[in-house]
Amino acid sequence: MQYNSTSDLTENAELIKRIKSAIVDVPDYPKKGIMFKDITGLFASHQLFKDTIQALASEAVSKLGFKPDYVAGIEARGFIIGTALADELGIGFVPIRKAGKLPRDVVSESYELEYGKASIELQRDAMPQGSRVLIADDLLATGGTSSAAEKLIRKQGSKPIGFAFVIALSGFASRNILKLPIFKIVEY
16 A cells, blocks of 8 residues: 555545544543543454554654654554554564563563553564554553653664553643654543
8 A cells, every 4th residue: 555645634525523422531541530432343344444554654654754664562552553564565573572471581671650660571573673663552541651762772772763552631741752753533
C-alpha cells in the first residue's frame, strides 16, 4: 500500500465515529477516579481494526515523509497495535516489555507512575543501532510510559521518530513531555 495521503484524520469523521462506538468506558479501573477506555471491541472487529491500523500507518508515514525501520510496541496493548502497524508498513516489530520478561541482554528505563515506579526493557540487540523507530501503544494519557520508551530506544542506540496511538486523552501534560510527533486517531 502507498502512504502518500495528505488527508487529515480529523476529517475522517466516519472512522472516528466507528472507533468511538467500539470503545467502552469502564469507571474506576484500575483504581478509583480513573475512566478506563477499553478497546477490546476495536480488536474484535476485523474490519474496524484493519481500517484503524491503515489510517494510523497512513497518518504517520504521510506526516513523517518516510517509513520507519521498526515499530516498537509497549506492553501489552501496544503489542497488538504495534505488530499490526508493523505488518501494515511491511517492517519489523520489537517488543518493549515490563522488567524481567525478556531473555538475553537488555537495556532498562525506570519511570514514575502516579501510584509508584515501574521499569520497561528492550533487548539490546532487538534491532540494528541507528534504526528509525515508531513507538506504538493503544492510549496516550500522561506520557510517562511513552517518554520512558523513547529514552529506552535511545539507550539501545536507535532513533525514536514518533508515537502512534489509537486514543489520546486531552487535558494531560503529555504534549509537554513528548517532543516527537504524535500520531493519533481519536481524542477524548
